Amino acid sequence: MLLVIEQLLNGLQLGITLFLMSAGLTLVFGIMQVINLAHGSFYMIGAYVGATVAARSGSFLLGIAAALSAAAVAGMVVEVIVLRRLYRREHLDQVLATFGLILFFNELTRIIWGRQPLMMDVPAWLGGSIELLPGLPYPIYRLAVIAVGIAVAVGLWLLFSRTRVGMQIRAGAANREMIAALGVNIRLLYTLVFGLGTLLAGLAGVMAGPILAVESGMGESILILTFVVIVIGGIGSVRGAVVGALLVGLVDTLGRAFLPAMFRLFLEGAAADSIAASVASMAIYILMAGILVWRPRGLYPAHWS
Amino acid sequence: MNGIFTRKTAIVAAVGLLFALLPPLAAALGQEYLVSLFTRIVIYAIAAVSLDLLIGYAGLISLGHAAFVGLGAYAVGILYQHSFQDLPLFGIFPGSENALVVWPLAVLAAAVFALVIGSLCLRTSGMHFIMITLAFAQMLYYLFVGLEAYGGDDGLSLSSRNTLPLLDLGGDNQFYYLCLFLLAAYLLFAHRLVHSRFGLVIRGASSNNRRIQAIGIHSTRYRLVLFAIAGAGGGLAGVLLANHSEFVSPGLLNWTLSGELMVMVLLGGLGTLFGPVLGAAIFLLLEEVLAMYTEHWMVYLGPFLVIVVIFAKHGLFGLLAGSRNND
Numbered sequence: 001m002l003l004v005i006e007q008l009l010n011g012l013q014l015g016i017t018l019f020l021m022s023a024g025l026t027l028v029f030g031i032m033q034v035i036n037l038a039h040g041s042f043y044m045i046g047a048y049v050g051a052t053v054a055a056r057s058g059s060f061l062l063g064i065a066a067a068l069s070a071a072a073v074a075g076m077v078v079e080v081i082v083l084r085r086l087y088r089r090e091h092l093d094q095v096l097a098t099f100g101l102i103l104f105f106n107e108l109t110r111i112i113w114g115r116q117p118l119m120m121d122v123p124a125w126l127g128g129s130i131e132l133l134p135g136l137p138y139p140i141y142r143l144a145v146i147a148v149g150i151a152v153a154v155g156l157w158l159l160f161s162r163t164r165v166g167m168q169i170r171a172g173a174a175n176r177e178m179i180a181a182l183g184v185n186i187r188l189l190y191t192l193v194f195g196l197g198t199l200l201a202g203l204a205g206v207m208a209g210p211i212l213a214v215e216s217g218m219g220e221s222i223l224i225l226t227f228v229v230i231v232i233g234g235i236g237s238v239r240g241a242v243v244g245a246l247l248v249g250l251v252d253t254l255g256r257a258f259l260p261a262m263f264r265l266f267l268e269g270a271a272a273d274s275i276a277a278s279v280a281s282m283a284i285y286i287l288m289a290g291i292l293v294w295r296p297r298g299l300y301p302a303h304w305s
Numbered sequence: 306m307n308g309i310f311t312r313k314t315a316i317v318a319a320v321g322l323l324f325a326l327l328p329p330l331a332a333a334l335g336q337e338y339l340v341s342l343f344t345r346i347v348i349y350a351i352a353a354v355s356l357d358l359l360i361g362y363a364g365l366i367s368l369g370h371a372a373f374v375g376l377g378a379y380a381v382g383i384l385y386q387h388s389f390q391d392l393p394l395f396g397i398f399p400g401s402e403n404a405l406v407v408w409p410l411a412v413l414a415a416a417v418f419a420l421v422i423g424s425l426c427l428r429t430s431g432m433h434f435i436m437i438t439l440a441f442a443q444m445l446y447y448l449f450v451g452l453e454a455y456g457g458d459d460g461l462s463l464s465s466r467n468t469l470p471l472l473d474l475g476g477d478n479q480f481y482y483l484c485l486f487l488l489a490a491y492l493l494f495a496h497r498l499v500h501s502r503f504g505l506v507i508r509g510a511s512s513n514n515r516r517i518q519a520i521g522i523h524s525t526r527y528r529l530v531l532f533a534i535a536g537a538g539g540g541l542a543g544v545l546l547a548n549h550s551e552f553v554s555p556g557l558l559n560w561t562l563s564g565e566l567m568v569m570v571l572l573g574g575l576g577t578l579f580g581p582v583l584g585a586a587i588f589l590l591l592e593e594v595l596a597m598y599t600e601h602w603m604v605y606l607g608p609f610l611v612i613v614v615i616f617a618k619h620g621l622f623g624l625l626a627g628s629r630n631n632d
Contacts, residue, residue, distance in 0.1 A: 035432050085615055091432060092366050096571055097614040099564045104607030111601050220560070224443045227436040235432055278451040285444035289425050292437065296428045 002136045007257040008250070013142045015249025016149030020204035021222055022229040022241040023156060024197025030236020031173040032190055034083060035091050037098040039201055039226065040219025041105035046071040046202025047214045048109055051120040054209075060123035064206050071202020072195045079194040084187070102220070109216045120209035145207050152200065153242060160238065169193055173236070225252075228288050234298025243299055248284050255283035317579055320586075324485055328478045340477050341549075342593060346586050347484045348545045351491055353569040353581035355538025360567070361576030362499050363531055364511035365427075366435050369442030370566050372422070373415040373536040375558030377543025379449060380411030382461040382553035389464070404467040404474065408544050415540020416533045418445075423532035427525055439560055446558040460554025467548055474548060484545050488582070491538055495578055498534070507531055568610060 025039045049070040054063025086094045122141045129137040160166035171179045172186050180186045229248050233240025259280045263272035331339040359365045384407050387400025401407050426437045466474040474480050498504050510517045510524035517524045547553045573584025595602030
């Protein structure tokens, strides 16, 4: 039972990381109608810059600040130089151009930081673990990640539903010409939204730094999970991103943790482990296929696109 | 329509002649490694042409084409391993090294997988389709990474190529000509296909699906069949790649290969069939040349791609031949 709770928390923590990634990406998809494969690169930039600054300065918070600014600035520069030209192009052009960006960023990090993965330490004040229930210690750092994720989700909801900028963004998604005619600088607004999305990706990256290895190409494995989340949740829907991220995080984590034991009930040890490992790695895709058959446009098809 | 001697046929004839004469040319120049490089070009061209059927003609942007390549390659590897170890697959089927048995089975496996995946993916369109094809391909990637029985992460080594009566596939020149023959056959087949009634429906649905459906044609069924045909092409490329390098690894299923195939299609020219052949040649030659100067060649390739996308939409074949979509 304690093991189940522990794995549920791990699943929640993966879900939070996926939510930070997919919230930014789904906004860009839904509002600008642009498919951005390079979103994982900003996750990677956040992780690398965060790890480097935190190691050099000795301050984890400084590392986070640097990671967020680096990801946001890189995102806005990419938007202005490349993506802005692609908004009215076909999806194919967007896929190819952003594929080119991935190759560029991956190789650039190899040139700057080398091929060896970087390790990032958990700061002392977030180290150790606390006993949530008797006999269930849980790392404080992972709890902090969960808390930050929930705070971001609430913040995004407030931004979109309660502020003027949020209203303009929603209006811009519904009718670009109309909002431009009303005197809103829609280009600037798009750049800011894109920067917000990459900032969230950078946050996800730097927070994943102490949990995973920071290496070139780390953005792509998370990007594909993010796509699964968005397909499940529905393109352009932040609520769908929340639900999809939690579903994917939980199914993936619980599948890896408990499928081997379940398979061992009716198969021999080694064979059971190998089959269970394969099935567990496919679990989220099977989930996605199931949801797709049931609802081809995702759980929460966006109403604004 | 414009007679036989257009710029387009001239280019096709010149490139075809170059490909046909490559082994003696390489021998004359004393650069035998060129045969191996061009074998890879020819094999990638088969995969790129099959992807062009989907992207260029049906407007279906599949970012998971590597799945079919990998599946074809793994079918060769798995059957080889079972034959080598004399251990029947699933306890029933003996493995095989005979190309006449293995190759059709591998291509069939890729086509069947394409049918299954396609029937799910084709329920969606646009951005969803791109993401879902990518996700299913990655699913297969992780599946093979996890399959320790077939090498897992490290992949499978074959100690020799498959066998074929009369031909010695171990000989590099003979293997090259066989690949070239298969490319020509697939090109001819694809050409006939896109100009048939079937191809008209596919192209019609690409420009206005609602109208095609309104005149009473179930375009989704046509698209599904095309998806399977393209998957079979990818599988064939995988079979040849496995035999060429005598090695199969999950890397063949990775999404970077899907992306590279897409780049080849675009570099050569979308919806031109012959364009992707040129695209594959440019991409692999560019890689070869850049890799001679710097290990970090991708840092140049990336921005180059972005520039090509933004400024040169019609690809090289379009640029040389002057027009697109009516070959």
